Amino acid sequence: MTVGDNWKHVVPIIDMQEFDQDDVDHYRKLREAAEEWGCFRVVNHNIPVGLMTQMKKVVSELFDLPTETKRHNIDLITGSGYLAPNFANPNYESLGLHDLGSPQDLGAFFSQLDASPHQREILETYAKAIHELALDLGKKLAKCMGLVTDLFKDWPCQLRMNKYHFTPETVGSSGVLVHSDCGFLTIVQDDENVGGLEAMDNFGAFVPIRPWPGTFLVNLGDVAKLWSNGRFRNVKHRVECKESSVRFSIASSILGPNEGEMEAPPELVDTEHPRLYAPITYEDYRKLRQTKRMATGEALELLRTHS
Ligand SMILES: O=C(O)CCC(=O)C(=O)O
Numbered sequence: 001m002t003v004g005d006n007w008k009h010v011v012p013i014i015d016m017q018e019f020d021q022d023d024v025d026h027y028r029k030l031r032e033a034a035e036e037w038g039c040f041r042v043v044n045h046n047i048p049v050g051l052m053t054q055m056k057k058v059v060s061e062l063f064d065l066p067t068e069t070k071r072h073n074i075d076l077i078t079g080s081g082y083l084a085p086n087f088a089n090p091n092y093e094s095l096g097l098h099d100l101g102s103p104q105d106l107g108a109f110f111s112q113l114d115a116s117p118h119q120r121e122i123l124e125t126y127a128k129a130i131h132e133l134a135l136d137l138g139k140k141l142a143k144c145m146g147l148v149t150d151l152f153k154d155w156p157c158q159l160r161m162n163k164y165h166f167t168p169e170t171v172g173s174s175g176v177l178v179h180s181d182c183g184f185l186t187i188v189q190d191d192e193n194v195g196g197l198e199a200m201d202n203f204g205a206f207v208p209i210r211p212w213p214g215t216f217l218v219n220l221g222d223v224a225k226l227w228s229n230g231r232f233r234n235v236k237h238r239v240e241c242k243e244s245s246v247r248f249s250i251a252s253s254i255l256g257p258n259e260g261e262m263e264a265p266p267e268l269v270d271t272e273h274p275r276l277y278a279p280i281t282y283e284d285y286r287k288l289r290q291t292k293r294m295a296t297g298e299a300l301e302l303l304r305t306h307s
């Protein structure tokens, strides 16, 4: 893949193949992207574009199921299952499963939606490939901070499939309101034709994330900020309806550990960088965000031990 057309892509571009050749520079680039933006495009990532296309087709077929069937996709944790269009978000619906690394969760999802053998195969192949990429990115993000760790391998990786019913009437309205992701990192397969996703830059301005077929967008969430002792940015982003075309996206998020508290590792804490946030379990943090209705990372401030 060439990166020649990148003038129209404002967020940093991380080329996964360059890590082997030019280690130091590339890890520095990753660290800058994580600290200054909290989001970046990933190119040359080894996931075949054919698999991405097939996955999108399966996702669109699943959304075509009767609403009654989609409702079988129940929540395991809040927001992990089917979300029908509602008053607040009439143009948006979402299907999902809690952990794409868990054969049980995948199996439950397949039976809830009565998926065909072909759909199962595509979903399983995609889940495996995207989980590998997510773990690889997790390791590289730790390494760019000077740490060698496999920490993220046991953290659940949530899969969320989104459909935006954009029509001529909805142009100018919102698809998904501004938020930061709750977990560590999200790999987004954004629609390769229909734009609308926007990320907030360091000056507080929203910049468009233009479609780029065959690539992924990575967003870092609140857990990444907590884990990095405030260094990584939990990027705020939103989806706006810019054109009257149905839009799909597929988001895979490494959340946080099932058990135990999250905190910055000792290597990232010293007298110049005192620990910023009190340790907390992922589940408690998720509930805190939800009960306080803090969608853009403000809940982290409630854990502040240091100004
Ligand atoms: O639809 C998109 O491109 C992004 C969706 C998103 O931000 C999310 O699922 O957290």
Ligand SMILES: [Fe+2]
Residues within 6 Å of the ligand: 179, 180, 181, 186, 219, 237
């Ligand atoms: Fe998001």
